[in-house]
C-alpha cells in the first residue's frame with residue numbers, strides 16, 4: 049500500500065473549513081467538492097495515457113488521452129458528495145456504487161455492505177474509490193475486497209481524511225492499493241471517530257448534524 053498526502057495550501061484551507069463545526073451544510077458540500085477536485089487530480093497524476101493527434105486552429109499538435117479510462121466508485125453515503133467533482137475531471141468515466149455503513153456494537157465497530165452495483169465495464173480498469181473518511185479502515189478493506197473479486201484494475205482510495213489506524217490496517221491487508229488524502233490525523237476515539245477529524249461526514253453532508 050502506498051499513500052500520498054496532498055500538501056497544498058488550497059487543500060489545507062478547504063480541509064480547515066470542513067473541520068470547523070460551525071461550517072453549515074451548503075459550505076460543507078462546496079468545500080468537499082473543491083477538495084475532491086484537488087485529491088482526484090493528484091490521484092490521476094500517474095494515469096496511463098496514449099498519444100492522440102489533434103488539429104489546433106494553427107495546425108497539427110501532439111495530444112494525449114487517458115487510456116484506459118479510469119472508473120469511479122463512490123462509497124455511499126458520504127462518497128456521493130465527491131462524485132460530481134470526480135466527474136468534472138473524468139466526464140466519460142464509468143461509475144459503480146458500493147454502500148457501506150458502520151455499526152456500533154458492544155465489541156467495537158462493525159461494517160455492513162448494503163449495496164453493490166459494479167457493472168462489468170469496470171473490469172480491468174483502474175478504479176478511484178471516493179470516501180471522505182478512512183477511520184478504522186474496515187469499510188475500505190471490504191470495498192477493496194469486493195472490487196478485487198469483480199476483477200477491477202489498480203485501486204486508489206481518495207479520502208479527505210485518514211486515521212493512522214486505518215492506514216495501518218490497509219498496509220497490513222491491501223498491498224496493491226494507493227491512498228490519496230489531504231491529511232492523516234492523530235488517532236481514533238473510543239467510538240472510532242477520527243480525532244480531531246471533522247465529525248460524521250455523511251451527517252454533515254446531508255444536513256443531519
Ligand code: PRP
Pocket residue numbers: 123124125126127148149150151157159179180181182183184185186187188214240249250251
Ligand atoms: C463513514 C465514512 C466511511 C467509514 C469510515 O461512513 O464515510 O465510509 O465511515 O470508517 P471505517 O474506516 O471505520 O470503516 P458511515 O459508515 O458512517 O456511513 P455514511 O457514509 O452513510 O455516513
